[in-house]
Amino acid sequence: xxxxxxxxxxxxxxxxxxxxxxxxxxxxxxxxxxxxxxxxxxxxxxxxxxxxxxxxxxxxxxxxxxxxxxxxxxxxxxxxxxxxxxxxxxxxxxxxx
Amino acid sequence: xxxxxxxxxxxxxxxxxxxxxxxxxxxxxxxxxxxxxxxxxxxxxxxxxxxxxxxxxxxxxxxxxxxxxxxxxxxxxxxxxxxxxxxxxxxxxxxxxxxxxxxxxxxxxxxxxxxxxxxxxxxxxxxxxxxxxxxxxxxxxxxxxxxxxxxxxxxxxxxxxx
Numbered sequence: 001x002x003x004x005x006x007x008x009x010x011x012x013x014x015x016x017x018x019x020x021x022x023x024x025x026x027x028x029x030x031x032x033x034x035x036x037x038x039x040x041x042x043x044x045x046x047x048x049x050x051x052x053x054x055x056x057x058x059x060x061x062x063x064x065x066x067x068x069x070x071x072x073x074x075x076x077x078x079x080x081x082x083x084x085x086x087x088x089x090x091x092x093x094x095x096x097x
Numbered sequence: 098x099x100x101x102x103x104x105x106x107x108x109x110x111x112x113x114x115x116x117x118x119x120x121x122x123x124x125x126x127x128x129x130x131x132x133x134x135x136x137x138x139x140x141x142x143x144x145x146x147x148x149x150x151x152x153x154x155x156x157x158x159x160x161x162x163x164x165x166x167x168x169x170x171x172x173x174x175x176x177x178x179x180x181x182x183x184x185x186x187x188x189x190x191x192x193x194x195x196x197x198x199x200x201x202x203x204x205x206x207x208x209x210x211x212x213x214x215x216x217x218x219x220x221x222x223x224x225x226x227x228x229x230x231x232x233x234x235x236x237x238x239x240x241x242x243x244x245x246x247x248x249x250x251x252x253x254x255x256x257x258x259x
Contacts (some may be wrong), residue, residue, distance in 0.1 A: 001243075006154070018106075032124075044213050049194070051188050051191050052191065053189075054192065054205060055191045055192045055194070055236075060144075063144060063146070064144050064145055064146075064154065065141075065142030065143065065144045065145050066142075066153070067142045068142065068144075068145050068152070070188065071174070071185070071188065073221065074184060074185065074188060075174075075221040075224050076220070076221075076222055077225075078184070079218070079221030079222070080219035080220075081221055082221070083220070091124065091180055094180060094183060094184040094187070095183075097184070097187045097188075097191075
């Protein structure tokens with residue numbers, strides 16, 4: 001399961017999935033885990049789409065900045081995918097970003 | 098005084114070649130002329146709460162924000178491998194496209210002030226926290242973070258300035 005250090009991380013991730021209209025990312029985040037390598041890649045790509053959107057300036061529905069919370073999500077989502085056996089999928093998208 | 102090595106990079110490949118020479122490094126990408134271990138309210142995104150240059154959510158602070166309490170998994174974030182550093186640098190560059198993002202680093206095993214310790218993140222490879230091991234006043238932590246910053250070496254992003 002994706003374990004967040006702070007509840008705001010999940011709020012921010014769901015918020016970005018909504019504004020990016022990424023239904024699959026929303027499902028993964030709500031479910032709390034990925035069930036395939038394809039989903040791991042999708043979640044990794046979603047993370048970087050979130051960064052691109054955040055860089056445009058996004059007001060988030062909680063205290064703090066989108067830059068701050070995406071930095072926290074970098075460790076949370078990356079750490080989860082590593083633990084789940086999808087380090088390669090995560091690293092590939094870091095390389096592609 | 099620790100000897101500081103000044104390097105420059107223009108590409109991520111340059112940076113990788115430089116940083117791989119320093120086994121046991123812990124590093125922080127830092128935007129422009131920002132301080133490597135403290136935050137300036139003028140250069141911090143709106144909404145982030147600061148106390149004397151500390152981001153309050155980074156540390157385990159007393160409710161009155163006077164004290165910093167020990168916590169094994171809270172503190173200032175550092176990258177401790179290339180992959181983590183690369184991703185974080187890319188994130189910061191995307192958030193700050195017109196400003197150079199330099200890399201400040203120190204050896205994990207270097208002497209640091211008492212009451213502080215580098216600890217691996219239990220949940221993410223390549224990520225360390227600089228944690229507090231002894232209860233201290235916020236201004237004491239700030240002094241210690243300044244001490245560390247003074248001894249950090251920098252790899253300058255020359256792509257924006259040369």
